[in-house]
Each structure stands twice: as C-alpha cells, then as structure tokens.
Amino acid sequence: MREQLEVLRHEALQAIASASSQDSLQDVRIRFLGRKGELTALMKGLGSLSVEERPVVGQLVNTIRDEIESVLESALSAAREQAKAERLQSEHIDVTLPGRRAQFGTKHPITQVIEEVSDIFAGLGFSVAEGPEIEHDWYNFEALNFPPEHPARDMQDTFFVDNSLLLRTHTSPVQIRTMLKKKPPLRIIAPGTVYRCDSDATHSPMFHQIEGLMVDKSVSFSDLKGILTIFTNQLFGQKTGVRLRPSFFPFTEPSAEVDIACVICGGKGCRVCKQSGWLEILGAGMVDPEVYRHVNYDADNISGFAFGMGIERIAMLKYGISDMRLLFENDVRFLRQF
Amino acid sequence: MKVTSNWLKEFVDFDLSPEQLADLLTMLGLEMEGMELQGAGMDDVVVALVEEKRQHPNADKLSLCRINNGSEVLDVVCGAQNFKVGDTVVLAQIGAVLPGDFRIKRSKIRGEESCGMLCSEKELGLADESAGIMVLPGGFKLGTPVFEALGLKDIFLEIGLTPNRADCLSVLGVAREIAAKLGVRIKTTYKPVIEGTTAVEDVIGVTVKDADLCPRYAARHITGSRIAPSPAWLVKRLNAVGVRSVNNVVDVTNLVMMELGQPLHAFDCDHLAEQRIVVRRSTEGELFTTLDGQQRTLVAGDLVICDGEQPVALAGIMGGLNSEISDATSSILLESAWFKPSAIRTTSKRLGLHTESSHRFERGTDIDGVTRALDRAASLIVELAGGTVSRGILDIYPVKTEPASIVLRPERANALIGIDLPRAEIVDILRRLEFVVTESDDGSLEVFAPSYRIDIEREIDLVEEIARLNGFDRIPTTMPTAMVVSDRPSAHQRLERVVRDVLVAHGMNEVINFSFTTPDAADKLMLSVDDPRRSVIRLVNPLIDEQSVMRTSLLPGLLETVSRNVCFRSLDLKLFEMRRVYMPIKDAEMPREPIFVTGVLTGQRDREDWSHARAAIDFFDAKGIVENLLELLNIPAVRWVSDTPEQYYHPGKSCSIMAGKERIGSIGEIHPTVQESFGLEKPVYCFELDFEKLVVQSRQKRTISAPSRFPDSTRDIALLVSDGVSAESIVSSVRGVKAQEIEQVEIFDLYCGAGIPEGHKSIAVRIRYRSYDRTLTDEEIAGLHAKVVDNLVNKVKVSIR
Numbered sequence A: 001m002r003e004q005l006e007v008l009r010h011e012a013l014q015a016i017a018s019a020s021s022q023d024s025l026q027d028v029r030i031r032f033l034g035r036k037g038e039l040t041a042l043m044k045g046l047g048s049l050s051v052e053e054r055p056v057v058g059q060l061v062n063t064i065r066d067e068i069e070s071v072l073e074s075a076l077s078a079a080r081e082q083a084k085a086e087r088l089q090s091e092h093i094d095v096t097l098p099g100r101r102a103q104f105g106t107k108h109p110i111t112q113v114i115e116e117v118s119d120i121f122a123g124l125g126f127s128v129a130e131g132p133e134i135e136h137d138w139y140n141f142e143a144l145n146f147p148p149e150h151p152a153r154d155m156q157d158t159f160f161v162d163n164s165l166l167l168r169t170h171t172s173p174v175q176i177r178t179m180l181k182k183k184p185p186l187r188i189i190a191p192g193t194v195y196r197c198d199s200d201a202t203h204s205p206m207f208h209q210i211e212g213l214m215v216d217k218s219v220s221f222s223d224l225k226g227i228l229t230i231f232t233n234q235l236f237g238q239k240t241g242v243r244l245r246p247s248f249f250p251f252t253e254p255s256a257e258v259d260i261a262c263v264i265c266g267g268k269g270c271r272v273c274k275q276s277g278w279l280e281i282l283g284a285g286m287v288d289p290e291v292y293r294h295v296n297y298d299a300d301n302i303s304g305f306a307f308g309m310g311i312e313r314i315a316m317l318k319y320g321i322s323d324m325r326l327l328f329e330n331d332v333r334f335l336r337q338f
Numbered sequence B: 001m002k003v004t005s006n007w008l009k010e011f012v013d014f015d016l017s018p019e020q021l022a023d024l025l026t027m028l029g030l031e032m033e034g035m036e037l038q039g040a041g042m043d044d045v046v047v048a049l050v051e052e053k054r055q056h057p058n059a060d061k062l063s064l065c066r067i068n069n070g071s072e073v074l075d076v077v078c079g080a081q082n083f084k085v086g087d088t089v090v091l092a093q094i095g096a097v098l099p100g101d102f103r104i105k106r107s108k109i110r111g112e113e114s115c116g117m118l119c120s121e122k123e124l125g126l127a128d129e130s131a132g133i134m135v136l137p138g139g140f141k142l143g144t145p146v147f148e149a150l151g152l153k154d155i156f157l158e159i160g161l162t163p164n165r166a167d168c169l170s171v172l173g174v175a176r177e178i179a180a181k182l183g184v185r186i187k188t189t190y191k192p193v194i195e196g197t198t199a200v201e202d203v204i205g206v207t208v209k210d211a212d213l214c215p216r217y218a219a220r221h222i223t224g225s226r227i228a229p230s231p232a233w234l235v236k237r238l239n240a241v242g243v244r245s246v247n248n249v250v251d252v253t254n255l256v257m258m259e260l261g262q263p264l265h266a267f268d269c270d271h272l273a274e275q276r277i278v279v280r281r282s283t284e285g286e287l288f289t290t291l292d293g294q295q296r297t298l299v300a301g302d303l304v305i306c307d308g309e310q311p312v313a314l315a316g317i318m319g320g321l322n323s324e325i326s327d328a329t330s331s332i333l334l335e336s337a338w339f340k341p342s343a344i345r346t347t348s349k350r351l352g353l354h355t356e357s358s359h360r361f362e363r364g365t366d367i368d369g370v371t372r373a374l375d376r377a378a379s380l381i382v383e384l385a386g387g388t389v390s391r392g393i394l395d396i397y398p399v400k401t402e403p404a405s406i407v408l409r410p411e412r413a414n415a416l417i418g419i420d421l422p423r424a425e426i427v428d429i430l431r432r433l434e435f436v437v438t439e440s441d442d443g444s445l446e447v448f449a450p451s452y453r454i455d456i457e458r459e460i461d462l463v464e465e466i467a468r469l470n471g472f473d474r475i476p477t478t479m480p481t482a483m484v485v486s487d488r489p490s491a492h493q494r495l496e497r498v499v500r501d502v503l504v505a506h507g508m509n510e511v512i513n514f515s516f517t518t519p520d521a522a523d524k525l526m527l528s529v530d531d532p533r534r535s536v537i538r539l540v541n542p543l544i545d546e547q548s549v550m551r552t553s554l555l556p557g558l559l560e561t562v563s564r565n566v567c568f569r570s571l572d573l574k575l576f577e578m579r580r581v582y583m584p585i586k587d588a589e590m591p592r593e594p595i596f597v598t599g600v601l602t603g604q605r606d607r608e609d610w611s612h613a614r615a616a617i618d619f620f621d622a623k624g625i626v627e628n629l630l631e632l633l634n635i636p637a638v639r640w641v642s643d644t645p646e647q648y649y650h651p652g653k654s655c656s657i658m659a660g661k662e663r664i665g666s667i668g669e670i671h672p673t674v675q676e677s678f679g680l681e682k683p684v685y686c687f688e689l690d691f692e693k694l695v696v697q698s699r700q701k702r703t704i705s706a707p708s709r710f711p712d713s714t715r716d717i718a719l720l721v722s723d724g725v726s727a728e729s730i731v732s733s734v735r736g737v738k739a740q741e742i743e744q745v746e747i748f749d750l751y752c753g754a755g756i757p758e759g760h761k762s763i764a765v766r767i768r769y770r771s772y773d774r775t776l777t778d779e780e781i782a783g784l785h786a787k788v789v790d791n792l793v794n795k796v797k798v799s800i801r
C-alpha cells in the first residue's frame, strides 16, 4: 500500500511536470484526485489495513493529496500566467481607427452667449425677466422717455405692426414692464430678440440683446461701473480693461458707452477696433427720473442703473466671427463648431 | 459732424497731440469716428530756393536745378517749367514720404543725380489737380517744413454726435467743450458790422404770422454785392467739413452755419414780391419748388417763408428756386431764425428732405445766437463780395426766452455718481460750462444753463454734466452694498434649458431663424383654410416680402434651413429650433407669443462608421428623441394617437402626442408634397411640441424606488398578430395583469415577410419578472406568465408562435 502510494505520487508529479496546458493539468487533477481518480481508488484499500496501520497510511494519503494539490495548483497558475502572457503578446488593435461616437449636437452660439451672460449675472444676484417682442409704442418708446417725433427715435429704425404696435427695437421695455409689476429693490436681466429695419454685414433685421436693471435705495454710477467691470472680466478674462465714456440714451442719465480693451489686439489698435484699441460692447447709465415717473416710482428716494448689450456683437468677438449673417444662415458646418 | 483742429484753435487755445485731442473729446461724449492728419510725417518736405536752373543734357523736358534748403545746396532734376531762378519752391528731400506712400529716394534721372523732388500741390495732397510745381511767395525761412510754414498742419476730426448734443453741431460748440474741459475761456474775435445809411426797415418788411412755430426771425439786408466763386481758403475750409462750394454768398452762409451752428438762408431780394417776408403755415396742397429743382406738395401746417405772394423757402429745411442767389443777384436778404424743432422735423421727415440746416433746427439751435450769426455772415459777405449792409437788424422776437432756474443738490449729485466732490468744485465745473450758478443758504445751488444748452432742463442733466466734466474715468468702481438674493429661475426658464440640453445630447443642432417669414408659408404647409396659423401679423414696413409676416409655425423656417444645408451637401441633419411664434388673438390687441420646440431629421442615422452599415433616419428616431425628452421632463401618461394630426404630415406615418387629455404636440414624416415644395428629395421627419404645455404637464416631483435585491427571471414570447394590432395594445395587455412582479415589458423584435401570413406580423415580447421581497419560485413565474399569455390570446387576439 505504501509503495503503491509512493508510485502514485511519483506518477502524479511527473504527469504535472509534463502537462503543457491548463487543460492537460485539469486532466491530471481528474486522473489522480477526481472522485473516480486513482487516489480515491487506492483509498478504498484502506479498509483492508490493520487498525494500527490505518491512521498512519491515512495520514500518508492526506499528505500525498495535499502535495499533489499544491504542485498542481502552482502549475495551473503558472500555466494561466503563461496563457495570459501569450494572449497579450498576440492581441492588438489599430487604435488609430476612429471611435464609435454618438453624435452630439450644439446649442446655437447666440443661446450659448445668452446662457453664459445670464449665469454671470445670476451670480451677481440678477433674476431673469421677459417681455413680448410685439410691443406697444408706449413701452418701447414713450415710457422710456422717447417723446413722439423726437430725433432719438431715429437711432432705432422700427418695424411697425400698426399704429400702436411694433416689433420691439430693444429689450428696454422689459424694464418698464418689470417696474410696473414690482417695487424696488430690483435686480433683473432680460435677454431677448429685438428688431430693426437694417440689414448688412454688421446689422441684421433681427438680433438679440440682454437688458439689465438694478434699482434700490442708493445705487450709484460707481456701482454700475463695479458690476460691469466684474461682468466683462468674467466674460472676457480677468484683466480686460474697461472704459466708460459719456453717451446718450433717452432713458438713462448720466449715460455711458462701455468699451473693453480690444480682445483682438490687446489695445494696441487693429482693424477690428478701428485702431482705437477699444471695442464698444454695451450701453448703460443711471435710470432717468422720467422713466421712474412713468412707472410711479419716487425718483427722489431711489436710484438705479440699466444697461444693454448686443449678443451678436459679443458672440462675434468671442468666436472671431466677422459677418453677422453667418449667425442666421444656420449652416450646420458652422453650427457644429460651437 | 466734422471739424478741424485749426478751426477749433480760432476759438480756444490748446496744445494737444492728435491722440490727446481725440481722447479728450471721446471722454467728453463726443465720440471720435475718424481722424485724418494733414501734413503729418511731412517734415522732410521743406521750403527751398531755386539758385540755378539749366537744361538737362539728355532730356528736352527736364531741367537740372541747384536747390538751397537752408543748410545745403542740392542737385535736383525737375520736369516742370513754371518756375525760375529765385523762386521759393517746395522740396521733398530724400526720405520724405508723400501721400500715396510715395517715398523720395536718391536717384539718377537720365544719367543725372537728383537729391529730392520739387512738389506740386497735387503731389502734396493739397489739390486734386495742379499745373506745374508749387511756387510760394517769398519770405519763408528756408528749410522750414512747408505744412508748418503755410499753417496747413491740421487734424480733420469726424465726431459721432448723440442726438442730445445739438450745441456741438458747430466748431464753436466743440471748442466750448474743449475750453470747459481744459478750464480756459472761449475767444470771440468778431469785428462789429459796418453798416450803411439805409435802414433795413425801409427796404424790406417781415411779418411772422405763426410765432408758435417761429419764435424768433431776424434778417439783414446787403446791397451791391457781386456774386463770384469763393476764395481758395473758403473752399478748402468748407471741403474739410464736407460742404461743397457754391458761390461766395452761399458759402458764407454755410461757413457760418458750420462755425456757429446757426443755419442761415440768403434770398435774392429782388425776387421777393412786395419786398416782404411772411412766416406762416402752409395751406393744404400748396406747391413749392425747392432749390434742388423738385416740386413739393405741402400739407396744411408746414412752416413756410413767403414773400408777398408765395412761398420762397421751406422754413429751416431748404430755400426755393424762385429766390435763389444767382450770378445776377446784387441785393441780398439774409435770414437767421429759430424754428420749433418738432415742426421742422415733421416736415423734413414727411418730405424725406434732410439737410444740414434741418438737422440743426430739428435738434434745437441757440435762440440767443441768431443775430450774432447774422452779423458774422454780413461782415464776411461784404468782405468777400463787396456791397453795403443796410442799417439795423429786423429782429422779430416778441417773447424773449428766459433761462429756467434749476436747483441742484450737490450731495444728491455726489451720491448718484458715487463721488465726493466739494461744492466749490461742482460750482467750478458748472461755471466752466458757462452755466450761471448762485449758491443758496440751504446748501443747494441755483443754476441757469446757457441758451445753447437746450438739453439742460433738470437736476439730473446737471448731474450728468458734473460726471462728464469731472471725468467718467475718475469715478470709482464700487459694488452695491445691499444684499439681494435672486429669484429662483421659473419652471419655464429651467425647462427651457433642459429641453435644449436634452436635444443637444441627442445630436441635434439648434438653429435660429428669423421671426418673420414669407406670406405663402401657410400654403406651402398645405394648412387648411380655417387653420388658425393662417391668421398672421403683418409688418407695415418689411425690408422684403419674404420677411413680411410674423411666423405662426417654426416648420417652414426649419425646412428652408434643411434645404439650404442640403444644397451645401450637408445631407444628414438633426436640427431643432426653440423660439416664439406669433399668434394674433381675436379682439385682443396684443398677440400671444408661445414658444414651440420643433425638430427636423433627415438623412442617415449615424456618423459614417467603418464597423457597421449606416441606416436612414426614420419616424422612430424622431420618436425616440421625443420619448426621452418627455421622460426627462417627467411628463406622465404620454400617448401616441394616430389621428392625422396635421395636413403637412404623411397620414399613415404621423400622430398626435398626448399627455393625458392634453395634446402637447405632433410627430410624423413630412408629407411628400410639402417636402417637394421645399425642394427636398429625401424624407424629413418632424416633431413639434408646444413648450408652454410641456411646462404645465411637467411634474417636478419624482418618486424614486430602491431596486430589488432578488434575482430576476425573463420569459420571451413570440406573437403572431394581425397588422391592425398596435404594439401599445400588446404592452398594455401584459401590464394589464397588474402583477407587481412584472418588472419590465419590452418589444425586442418585429418581423413580417417570409413565413408570416399576409396581413400579419410577428412581434417578440420580453417580460422580466422579479419580486421586491423574495426570490420567485419557478411555479410562481409559470403561473404569472400563463396569465399574461392567457390575456394576450383572449383579449388582444394574438396567437403564440
């Protein structure tokens, strides 16, 4: 019995040593250790041994089984490593083939700029307000201190719908609508579509503006400067120079045009900024008391500022677009770049 | 508005570089739109003397000259003949750059050395044409830059004026701004008019009938003048500010208008019937021929200047042909008046006649400056054209305009601007602007604006002046101190972003089309005659007919966009637009402007791919996007109801999209006829959603359940059904078993064709069973599944394959 076990042990170890694959190692396991394997078969002979010998031989059987198990296991793991190494050696793909891409879409650049500007102002405490595009003359002009027959109306070529309705020429009527609904303090912005009868490379009969309005107990022109400086720095970069210079809008006083240092040439002067080093990006000013009168605010106890900017202008500067018409041609080769 | 630096210097002393001047004006609110330097970089073009002149040995038409430039004598070859030894000429030395980027170099001309060039006025950019070189009078120091010697160094400025600054529509006005900023005084240097003995009243009479439109009318009379071309300096000066020369008298009136901002008109006095001027409103249908030769029909109320019989000028806009200054004129009536701005504007606008004169009158001129301009012009006319000025001015000014008193609270001004200027400094700023200021005991100031500042009426106007003169750049940058919490974006605003984000994530490109469209858009969509989208808002003054009505649907614009892209060979398109449409409401003044979300898809489904074949987009691509969108918007009870929702869809491939009982939109393949009318060859799929309804239907609250931790079991069934049976009815039949254990029901195959009887289709359904609280036994699953199959066979009439 002992000899038979020794022979079996020897044969098993040899079989393991000569096995060349994971499969043949599995065969070895079945042949020697399986339920119908040789070791099991041998163990059936244990019963014929004497009572003294039985535990000793039994012990031996266990030792041999453990040994075969452990040698087999390490051979198997070596074979697995070997197989993995071979697989890694043989497999490769052409990684330069294009990936399987889900097609993504794009928001229109105008939408992207509106969202970006709105987000910046949301951070400054401004909420979004809206108003109709087909607007009353009263909201679009009169309440904003453009008297009938005033030359200031020439600044804005108006599309008319009838005697009292028109396509709003700016987003400023939203100021009026908001102030008629709410009392100060107010901080709103109003993005929207506006219209003027004008069409060339820098003018489109339809375009977009964002209006801003802040009214409170003691808002000053210097606060306007502060808000607009933060805004332009966030939109165009931290150190963008900002310049306010006097201008005129019927609904603000004092009024200002706001220029930023040319983003193309950095202020040295180029074709885009007409050699001035400055780019006009928005109009602003302190709300004119006449406007407060139209919305029944007490001009002596409050103050506020308003500003408005052209979205197309900002989009064109941000993305280096020279012809405004590109924005409304909706050529997907253009749109997919955003 | 154009001015020149030299002209400004006649009124104010300043020593500024062109850049400084431009910057100063810009920061005062006079925006610089253009600047041109005359004589800049021309310092190498100098005054020189011809010392010798002889024939060029190799060329008949050239001469060899010895030219003294003050420090040396140079050899110069010249082709002109109009000069002689001893003449003072203009020498462009080596290195000079003449207009047109013409650089002077040392050269050999026909074998002879030439160290420079003698210049003509044309070559210097001083004239359009010139015969021969420029010969100067003597007396200049040799070697002096010629533009300096002749006082021709100048800066031409073009200023973009805002409509409030009528006072700056003149050289004097701009000079006043510079003087105020620099804190210096305006120079006024006009000599008094030398008058003759005849009194003006004896020559002519003036009656102002409508003083409400003409509060002041003044006139002078000059006799014995000779009409002739203007001298060169006057022509040049007018050209510099963009005015064409006519003759000496007309040019003087224009010069004075440019200089002082007061438009003047000169009449040929001999052509004024009855030697009379009557200022009155016109009568309806009155005819009048203006200077430009056009006959104009007036309406009642236009302000006209008449003689004893008929109109001779459209007040403040243009004179008449009948009383024009001609070469034969010798007796001149000069008019200087103040007309009501709105009256001038109304007439000028109606006639489409916009002149330098009307531009100034409609913005408001200086009522106190009326006679000064008259005097200045009369003196100049006598100086240039001769003649005698009759004694006195006819000045009809019955109600003198008094400046209004404005109270300014310095602390209010400081608070509004955000600065802290001492009172004295504020007073100083206002006085520099020629405001009259008196200080009151209560700390406030009483301010009177000069007559030319018609834009100054209120305290806030003074605040602006203080901010402007003190300098916007000297206002600090602060942040509002009050704490404000912005409102949460409305559901409308939040969902607008969600919709765009979802559609973009599904590969769609957002487009923005014009809100106006062509009047036949409804026809192209084959909308029925009573479709509400046929009632549109029309523009009174569209740019073009294709943009003359406000759109009631986004679809025509999108189909146009598809068509345009297809033309450029972009064939695979997934586009959407999310914008307003404009729906008139019966008996309401304002229309509705609801937002629609409309998508169009055409071409191939995926990108070009090396690993699998591409397939054409179909209805279910569009539907899949909408399904995802509606799910993300959390809209419950969505149903797809085939009811031919729109005329512009293929009737068999379209449906309404319902949320409960509300129709929220539609989806379908575009009708082939509509497709053709937009010039499209491939099918286009479209969905349209009413965004306002999506907002209403969208549920904010989501119920989230924890996933089951027990194993699932799936069963597939292949069903044979007749074509009329919808997939929805099969799924709802399975769902109808109402067992909690039915976790998911999916249609995973659809087949018709070989092996399937005519009029039938095979549908494969996969059902996943799972319980929340235990592992289901085989018996339980078998029991449930049997119920499901039973339901399908008995209620939906399917057979199991």
Ligand SMILES: [Zn+2]
Pocket (backbone or CB within 6 Å): A262, A263, A264, A265, A266, A267, A268, A269, A270, A271, A272, A273, A274, A275, A277, A278
């Ligand atoms: Zn630049």
